[in-house]
Amino acid sequence: MKLVLKNLKLVHPIQKFDDEPKDILIIDGIIEKVDILTKQETEGAKEFDLTGKVAAPGFFDMHVHLREPGREDEETVVTGCNASASGGFTAIACMPNTEPAIDSAEVIELIKKKAKGHLVDVYPVAAATLNRKGEVISPMAELYEAGAVGFSDDGTAIKTAAILKRALEYSKMYNLPIIEHCEDESLAGGAMNEGANSTFLGLPPIPSVAEDLIVMRDIMLAEYTGGKVHIAHISTKGAVELVRLAKQKGLNVTSEVTPHHFALTDDALKTYDTNYKMNPPLRTKADVDAILEGLKDGTIDCIASDHAPHSLEEKEAEFEYAPNGILGLETQVGLALTELYHKKVLSLEQLIEKFAINPRKILNLKVPTFNKGDKANITVLDVDEIWTVNISKFKSKSKNSPFDKRLLTGKPVAVVNNGKMFYNDEFIELK
Numbered sequence: 001m002k003l004v005l006k007n008l009k010l011v012h013p014i015q016k017f018d019d020e021p022k023d024i025l026i027i028d029g030i031i032e033k034v035d036i037l038t039k040q041e042t043e044g045a046k047e048f049d050l051t052g053k054v055a056a057p058g059f060f061d062m063h064v065h066l067r068e069p070g071r072e073d074e075e076t077v078v079t080g081c082n083a084s085a086s087g088g089f090t091a092i093a094c095m096p097n098t099e100p101a102i103d104s105a106e107v108i109e110l111i112k113k114k115a116k117g118h119l120v121d122v123y124p125v126a127a128a129t130l131n132r133k134g135e136v137i138s139p140m141a142e143l144y145e146a147g148a149v150g151f152s153d154d155g156t157a158i159k160t161a162a163i164l165k166r167a168l169e170y171s172k173m174y175n176l177p178i179i180e181h182c183e184d185e186s187l188a189g190g191a192m193n194e195g196a197n198s199t200f201l202g203l204p205p206i207p208s209v210a211e212d213l214i215v216m217r218d219i220m221l222a223e224y225t226g227g228k229v230h231i232a233h234i235s236t237k238g239a240v241e242l243v244r245l246a247k248q249k250g251l252n253v254t255s256e257v258t259p260h261h262f263a264l265t266d267d268a269l270k271t272y273d274t275n276y277k278m279n280p281p282l283r284t285k286a287d288v289d290a291i292l293e294g295l296k297d298g299t300i301d302c303i304a305s306d307h308a309p310h311s312l313e314e315k316e317a318e319f320e321y322a323p324n325g326i327l328g329l330e331t332q333v334g335l336a337l338t339e340l341y342h343k344k345v346l347s348l349e350q351l352i353e354k355f356a357i358n359p360r361k362i363l364n365l366k367v368p369t370f371n372k373g374d375k376a377n378i379t380v381l382d383v384d385e386i387w388t389v390n391i392s393k394f395k396s397k398s399k400n401s402p403f404d405k406r407l408l409t410g411k412p413v414a415v416v417n418n419g420k421m422f423y424n425d426e427f428i429e430l431k
């Protein structure tokens with residue numbers, strides 16, 4: 001099948017294109033030509049006029065919780081992939097805190113089987129330790145061979161320095177990162193950030209130093225072992241400063257931030273709405289300012305959702321007892337365009353680098369190009385469209401988003417990958 005995406009501005013941080021609108025000719029899911037096409041060249045093609053829109057390499061969310069296996073009532077591999085396509089993503093990495101955890105080749109095979117044939121590519125992150133308990137290292141060689149792109153005990157930090165040291169030594173053999181949820185266990189267990197708001201609301205606190213301590217430990221062990229550490233969902237000023245210093249030293253340390261950690265502060269908790277409860281918790285304006293600086297100067301490499309579906313019944317509990325986590329896949333591109341691009345924190349090219357290029361570099365995956373002969377793997381954006389988030393339209397099986405009814409500027413319009421296109425709420429076969 002012949003497909004033409006017409007009149008797009010191409011933005012690719014590595015390939016570089018001029019601002020002139022171009023057409024993309026795709027035959028059977030493969031890029032044939034990128035240029036201003038003649039009538040002859042487009043004859044017989046299915047055409048989409050995308051005047052004024054931007055074409056970027058397909059976006060990659062490296063921090064997604066699919067709840068399969070174990071909690072298919074909250075999300076399955078397929079509903080998570082549908083939410084990804086609808087949110088502007090052609091690929092995701094899924095975290096291992098499923099039931100059972102992703103600590104065996106069998107669970108990786110199951111996830112890969114469920115994702116097969118979908119527009120969205122799914123890359124499992126395996127547990128660093130058996131059942132994420134932090135006691136015994138997972139079978140990393142077997143997990144790597146089955147397709148793991150990184151190792152993590154996400155939900156918690158790897159329990160001890162000794163286990164982390166060993167995990168770094170093993171993962172280094174495969175050049176895979178250890179993706180760390182940085183939180184000191186002895187300071188964990190609260191419900192929100194420690195500060196004036198936690199005192200005012202009377203909720204048990206999690207101090208920011210709980211994150212900073214583990215970031216520091218991990219950086220020191222990355223230096224000692226030469227292994228690769230990726231700091232997940234960075235949320236504190238202290239952590240940003242530590243990662244900046246580690247990068248200045250040339251260490252193998254990278255980081256990601258979620259949209260909620262740059263778009264919200266713990267002031268939002270004054271309503272006691274559990275859709276503002278997540279781990280790490282929302283922090284203060286000083287932390288958000290440090291995160292914006294970190295995004296600007298490259299200390300923070302990626303934007304990732306930490307998409308964490310939870311059932312309505314569980315989220316409706318009292319704040320203290322509700323589970324941590326919020327949805328992110330279907331709002332994060334709009335939030336990033338609104339809060340970072342339109343507020344001039346990042347250029348469009350920098351934003352695309354954080355969504356499409358850096359996650360793949362960290363996970364050793366090929367970055368999509370617009371070269372003839374390459375698989376079409378594209379995210380199309382309307383950077384200026386004003387729209388209102390409506391959770392009832394989400395493809396995710398869960399609805400726990402604090403961003404319902406929020407007005408955003410900029411949204412994903414379409415994605416193309418694996419011989420499929422998602423456009424206007426529909427999957428279209430291109431082969």
Ligand code: DOR
Pocket residue numbers: 065097154155156181277278279280308309324325326
């Ligand atoms: O808020 C969170 N939710 N943080 C985590 O680390 C885990 C996640 C989940 O799986 O729900």
